[in-house]
Amino acid sequence: xxxxxxxxxxxxxxxxxxxxxxxxxxxxxxxxxxxxxxxxxxxxxxxxxxxxxxxxxxxxxxxxxxxxxxxxxxxxxxxxxxxxxxxxxxxxxxxxxxxxxxxxxxxxxxxxxxxxxxxxxxxxxxxxxxxxxxxxxxxxxxxxxxxxxxxxxxxxxxxxxxxxxxxxxxxxxxxxxxxxxxxxxxxxxxxxxxxxxxxxxxxxxxxxxxxxxxxxxxxxxxxxxxxxxxxxxxxxxxxxxxxxxxxxxxxxxxxxxxxxxxxxxxxxxxxxxxxxxxxxxxxxxxxxxxxxxxxxxxxxxxxxxxxxxxxxxxxxxxxxxxxxxxxxxxxxxxxxxxxxxxxxxxxxxxxxxxxxxxxxxxxxxxxxxxxxxxxxxxxx
Amino acid sequence: xxxxxxxxxxxxxxxxxxxxxxxxxxxxxxxxxxxxxxxxxxxxxxxxxxxxxxxxxxxxxxxxxxxxxxxxxxxxxxxxxxxxxxxxxxxxxxxxxxxxxxxxxxxxxxxxxxxxxxxxxxxxxxxxxxxxxxxxxxxxxxxxxxxxxxxxxxxxxxxxxxxxxxxxxxxxxxxxxxxxxxxxxxxxxxxxxxxxxxxxxxxxxxxxxxxxxxxxxxxxxxxxxxxxxxxxxxxxxxxxxxxxxxxxxxxxxxxxxxxxxxxxxxxxxxxxxxxxxxxxxxxxxxxxxxxxxxxxxxxxxxxxxxxxxxxxxxxxxxxxxxxxxxxxxxxxxxxxxxxxxxxxxxxxxxxxxxxxxxxxxxxxxxxxxxxxxxxxxxxx
Numbered sequence: 001x002x003x004x005x006x007x008x009x010x011x012x013x014x015x016x017x018x019x020x021x022x023x024x025x026x027x028x029x030x031x032x033x034x035x036x037x038x039x040x041x042x043x044x045x046x047x048x049x050x051x052x053x054x055x056x057x058x059x060x061x062x063x064x065x066x067x068x069x070x071x072x073x074x075x076x077x078x079x080x081x082x083x084x085x086x087x088x089x090x091x092x093x094x095x096x097x098x099x100x101x102x103x104x105x106x107x108x109x110x111x112x113x114x115x116x117x118x119x120x121x122x123x124x125x126x127x128x129x130x131x132x133x134x135x136x137x138x139x140x141x142x143x144x145x146x147x148x149x150x151x152x153x154x155x156x157x158x159x160x161x162x163x164x165x166x167x168x169x170x171x172x173x174x175x176x177x178x179x180x181x182x183x184x185x186x187x188x189x190x191x192x193x194x195x196x197x198x199x200x201x202x203x204x205x206x207x208x209x210x211x212x213x214x215x216x217x218x219x220x221x222x223x224x225x226x227x228x229x230x231x232x233x234x235x236x237x238x239x240x241x242x243x244x245x246x247x248x249x250x251x252x253x254x255x256x257x258x259x260x261x262x263x264x265x266x267x268x269x270x271x272x273x274x275x276x277x278x279x280x281x282x283x284x285x286x287x288x289x290x291x292x293x294x295x296x297x298x299x300x301x302x303x304x305x306x307x308x309x310x311x312x313x314x315x316x317x318x319x320x321x322x323x324x325x326x327x328x329x330x331x332x333x334x335x336x337x338x339x340x341x342x343x344x345x346x347x348x349x350x351x352x353x354x355x356x357x358x359x360x361x362x363x364x365x366x367x368x369x370x371x372x373x374x375x376x377x378x379x380x
Numbered sequence: 381x382x383x384x385x386x387x388x389x390x391x392x393x394x395x396x397x398x399x400x401x402x403x404x405x406x407x408x409x410x411x412x413x414x415x416x417x418x419x420x421x422x423x424x425x426x427x428x429x430x431x432x433x434x435x436x437x438x439x440x441x442x443x444x445x446x447x448x449x450x451x452x453x454x455x456x457x458x459x460x461x462x463x464x465x466x467x468x469x470x471x472x473x474x475x476x477x478x479x480x481x482x483x484x485x486x487x488x489x490x491x492x493x494x495x496x497x498x499x500x501x502x503x504x505x506x507x508x509x510x511x512x513x514x515x516x517x518x519x520x521x522x523x524x525x526x527x528x529x530x531x532x533x534x535x536x537x538x539x540x541x542x543x544x545x546x547x548x549x550x551x552x553x554x555x556x557x558x559x560x561x562x563x564x565x566x567x568x569x570x571x572x573x574x575x576x577x578x579x580x581x582x583x584x585x586x587x588x589x590x591x592x593x594x595x596x597x598x599x600x601x602x603x604x605x606x607x608x609x610x611x612x613x614x615x616x617x618x619x620x621x622x623x624x625x626x627x628x629x630x631x632x633x634x635x636x637x638x639x640x641x642x643x644x645x646x647x648x649x650x651x652x653x654x655x656x657x658x659x660x661x662x663x664x665x666x667x668x669x670x671x672x673x674x675x676x677x678x679x680x681x682x683x684x685x686x687x688x689x690x691x692x693x694x695x696x697x698x699x700x701x702x703x704x705x706x707x708x709x710x711x712x713x714x715x716x717x718x719x720x721x722x723x724x725x726x727x728x729x730x731x732x733x734x735x736x737x738x739x740x741x742x743x744x745x746x747x748x749x750x751x752x753x754x755x756x757x758x759x760x
Contacts, residue, residue, distance in 0.1 A: 005408060012407040012625055023626065024404035027392040027579045028385060029701050060581050062440045062621040065604040100601045193622060199407045201440050201581045201624030221480045221601065224445040241442040242573060244581030244624070245392055246403065321409050 001319055008350050009323040010142045010171055010299045011193040012200055013340035015250075019198050022253040027245040035245070036237040042248060043234055045255035046204060049173065050188060051263070052180035056206040057230035060244050063170040063191030066203035068096050069225040070166050070187040071136065074211050076219040077101040079133040082123060082163075084108075084115045084148060087141035088326045089168055097136065100220050111329065112144045112301070114294035117152035124160040133214075134164040140172035143326045145301035145335060146290040147176065154183050164211055170194055171298035173204075174258065175270040175339055186211040194298070195266075197257070197341040198250040207231070270297035273338040273347050276377035280351040283373035284358060284365040289333050298339035299323070307334040310357055317360070318353035344378045381699055388730050389703040390522045390551055390679045392573040392580055393720035395630075399578050402633040407625040415625070416617040422628060423614055425635035426584060429553065430568060431643070432560035436586045437610035440624050443550040443571030446583035448476050449605040450546050450567040451516065454591050456599040457481040459513040462503060462543075464488075464495045464533070468523035468706045469548055473516045480600050491709065492524050492681070494674035497532035504540040513594075514544040520552035523706045525681035525715060526670040527556065534563050544591055550574055551678035553584075554638065555650040555719055566591040574678070575646075577637070577721040578630040587611065650677035653718040653727050656757035660731040663753035664738060664745040669713050678719035679703070687714040690737055697740070698733035724758045 007014050028035055039058075046056040059066055071093065075081065081102050083094040086109035097104045107119045115137070124132060135157050139150045150167060157165045164186040169178055173188065174195025180188055186208040193200035207215075207227060215228060229240040258266060277300045281288055289301035304310060307325060311334050314320045323335040336350060348371060355370040387394050408415055419438075426436040439446055451473065455461065461482050463474040466489035477484045487499045495517070504512060515537045519530045530547060537545045544566040549558055553568065554575025560568055566588040573580035587595075587607060595608060609620035638646060657680045661668055669681035684690060687705060691714050694700045703715040716730060728751060735750040 003406075005406075007407070007409065009409050011622060012410065015406060020404040020406065024400040026383075026385075026395060026400065027387070027573070029387065029389050029392065029703070030580070031703075032701065060440065060442045060445065061604065062623070064621045065440065068604045096603045099603045099606075191622070193407070193625075199624065199626040200410070200622045201627060223476045223479045224441065224448045225604070226479075241444045242391060242571070242580045243442070244579065244627070245573075246579040246627075247581060247624070321412065323409070323411075 004319045006320045006346070006349065008337045008346070009321050010335065010337040010339055011191070013194060013197060013337060014342060015199055016197060016254065016257060016341050018257065019250040019253045023199070023246045023250040025246070025249055030239060030243055030245055038248060038252060039234070039239065040237040042251055042255065043237070045259065049255070049258065050180045050206045051178070051182065052206055054180060054206045054208050055231050055234065056204060057227060057234050058239070058243060058248070059203045059205065059230065060201065060241065061203040062200060063189065063203055064092065065225065066189035066191060066205050067093060067168050069227055070189040070205050071096055072100055072220040072222055072225065073227045074164055074187065074214040074218050075102055075133055076217070078103055080105065080131045081134045081136055082107055082120060082132055084137045084153070086113060086115050086144065086146060086148070087111050087138065088143035089138045089141055089170070093136045093138065093168060112146065112289045113291070114146050115148045115153065117149050117156060120153050121156040124156050124163065127160060130160070130162040132160065132163045134166050136166045138168040139178070140175070140296040140298050142171045142299055143329070144289055145296045145299045146294050147172070147296045151183060154185065158184060164214055171296065171339060174266060175297040177267050180206055184208070192247060192251065195340050196251065197254040198247060201244050202247045202251065270338070272344070272378060273342060274300060276347050276374040277336055277338055277351065279373040279377050280370035283369040284355060299335050299337050301333045301335045303333050305332070306361055307331055309361055310334055313357045313360060314353055317357065320350055320353050347374055347378065384699045386700045386726070386729065388717045388726070389701050390574070390715065390717040390719055391571070393577065393717060394722060395579055396577055396634065396637060396721050398637065399630040399633045403626045403630040405626070405629050410619060410623055410625055418628060418632060419614070419619065420617040422631055422635065423617070425639065429635070429638065430560045430586045431558070431562065432586055434560060434586045434588050435611050435614065436584060437607060437614050438619070438623060438628070439583045439585065439610065440581065440621065441583040442580060443569065443583055444472065445605065446569035446571060446585050447473060447548050449607055450569040450585050451476055452480055452600040452602055452605060453607045454544055454567065454594040454598050455482055455513055456597070458483055460485065460511045461514045461516055462487055462500060462512055464517045464528060466493060466495050466524065466526060466528070467491050467518065467521035469518045469521055469550070473518065473548060477516065492526065492669045493671070494526050495528045495533065497529050497536060500533050501536040504536050504543065507540060510540070510542040512540065512543045514546050516546045518548040519558070520555070520676040520678050522551045522679055523709070524669055525676045525679045526674050527552070527676045531563060534565065538564060544594055551676065551719060554646060555677040557647050560586055564588070572627060572631065575720050576631065577634040578627060581624050582627045582631065650718070652724070652758060653722060654680060656727050656754040657716055657718055657731065659753040659757050660750035663749040664735060679715050679717050681713045681715045683713050685712070686741055687711055689741055690714055693737045693740060694733055697737065700730055700733050727754055727758065
């Protein structure tokens with residue numbers, strides 16, 4: 001049906017009506033006193049969301065722009081970096097690092113498996129010369145539905161003492177606990193169309209004092225993505241370049257909603273939805289791509305040779321958009337997004353539709369089994 | 381009054397209700413077939429607006445991001461570039477070029493004066509070794525209200541034969557004739573919150589075949605701003621990174637409006653508004669910052685020691701936002717934006733309010749003179 005689509009993809013995620021209407025306001029001048037107040041409020045809200053006193057700046061960019069900024073501002077050509085690569089986004093940060101002439105050492109795991117913290121620990125412990133300048137990790141790997149063990153990898157980085165911890169939190173921030181100050185994460189990048197519950201176009205980077213020290217010696221060229229310009233402007237409740245005023249109106253509304261719900265409740269909701277989705281998949285005899293214990297709070301990837309037929313039927317019959325597999329996983333997995341503005345009812349709708357779709361495609365799943373399994377988790 | 385502000389600044393510019401409501405639609409997946417159609421339509425519309433068959437790509441960025449991309453994709457460290465600098469934005473492109481290690485030769489004019497095409501001609505004619513790789517020009521210098529003579533400067537670049545012509549058209553595209561193919565402009569950067577009549581957050585770059593040739597040998601590092609990634613995706617009606625879906629809904633609506641009005645009518649409207657504003661300023665005894673014959677179609681800058689008092693009174697009494705002076709012009713000029721979704725009535729409103737404001741501040745302007753002068757132009 002027209003206008004009836006339900007987004008169960010990892011971004012853009014569903015946007016609350018309140019946010020959409022806020023975005024439909026007429027923009028005001030971004031250099032006005034009134035808009036300075038907005039920037040000040042948003043910055044405070046972003047620090048709350050990041051659980052940090054570090055600087056958090058807003059960029060007009062997609063998440064990739066934020067992550068590129070988070071890498072190139074703190075490093076120089078030739079610098080040695082460890083990049084965790086177990087999916088499309090880990091792979092992307094390795095590519096960004098190479099594009100800027102960094103000496104990239106990839107720590108890999110198979111797509112669908114989490115990174116091994118001990119692999120990082122071993123390299124970092126053997127680095128007595130402290131040549132590793134940064135460790136770059138994708139927290140929630142959107143392409144595979146794997147949540148990497150950032151806390152353990154970060155502990156190895158802290159033990160090293162010198163390397164910066166640079167985190168892609170694009171689909172983990174606002175979905176799973178990410179205590180930036182408690183863990184001492186130096187750089188955290190994220191994007192608006194995910195846990196933030198607003199449309200794409202705005203990106204975020206938090207930067208620690210230690211990262212700012214590294215900035216002073218970092219020599220990679222930059223201008224639009226020069227984070228010091230953003231920090232300087234943010235300190236004055238301003239922006240270095242024209243910001244996306246209307247998306248920021250939307251962010252005002254979504255941060256208010258997030259603060260009303262509370263971080264713990266938000267994280268519990270995402271955990272519940274992940275568990276319900278996985279329980280349903282198991283009950284339907286489907287094969288989960290990520291193992292238990294390493295499940296992303298944002299997205300569940302399911303292996304199936306009928307992935308594209310399932311996605312197509314879900315879209316046509318039930319107006320539900322699911323994501324497909326990326327790169328070599330195209331046609332081999334489908335992915336159910338449960339990130340951001342998603343309620344328990346949405347999970348039941350999606351699982352019910354998935355069950356019906358499988359029946360329609362002749363799969364042997366027991367009717368009702370998926371919804372029953374999801375309900376058990378949701379009503380526990 | 382609350383919600384009654386009228387934007388007469390050079391960006392964000394006023395946004396039509398149709399565009400605001402289009403932006404308030406729920407986003408759909410940017411990798412869906414439905415959204416591919418949107419990208420295809422927008423790309424065709426952008427080519428129409430640029431009067432070109434060149435590639436035109438969309439970036440999630442502000443205008444500065446587009447211009448940085450337009451510079452760094454086609455050059456290598458050490459390359460000699462001529463940068464026109466007669467205002468804040470010309471100055472910015474010199475800074476970007478220096479940040480990337482280009483050998484920058486600035487061709488300057490006083491702020492408020494246009495660049496001298498002969499200065500470019502002389503350098504380019506003497507460059508028998510063809511060491512100049514690019515000429516970078518701000519077409520409409522937003523900080524001063526000056527329209528540089530791009531056609532004449534470009535003629536010198538064409539005569540040189542080798543150098544790329546890179547144009548900041550941020551406040552000229554969609555306001556004054558800019559025939560990309562007819563003039564053979566290699567790279568043209570622009571931003572959404574200007575003539576496009578949509579809020580900030582989306583930026584555009586057009587790229588010629590000659591520029592793509594230069595791309596192949598260009599060695600500056602890039603990833604998020606790597607325009608080849610955008611071209612490749614655009615050729616498939618897609619985007620390399622998550623695009624700002626809702627702003628693109630807005631662009632659909634605004635391009636429809638622009639096509640209905642027609643390019644000639646749009647340019648005539650901007651010319652009429654510039655002339656009416658300038659005629660009013662003269663009739664009120666005010667001092668225009670840019671000379672006749674070099675007036676920006678987007679913005680009129682007026683010199684006045686009372687600039688800030690005038691802006692403040694206009695805002696408080698009449699709910700009209702005017703722009704102030706930038707950098708060393710702060711407090712010395714105020715700027716009236718007449719770019720994008722501005723009708724004849726808006727010019728009369730603004731001139732009438734300016735007249736009343738001047739009276740209130742004790743200036744000796746003849747009551748009615750400004751509106752009379754503007755009316756004469758508007759009703760000619």
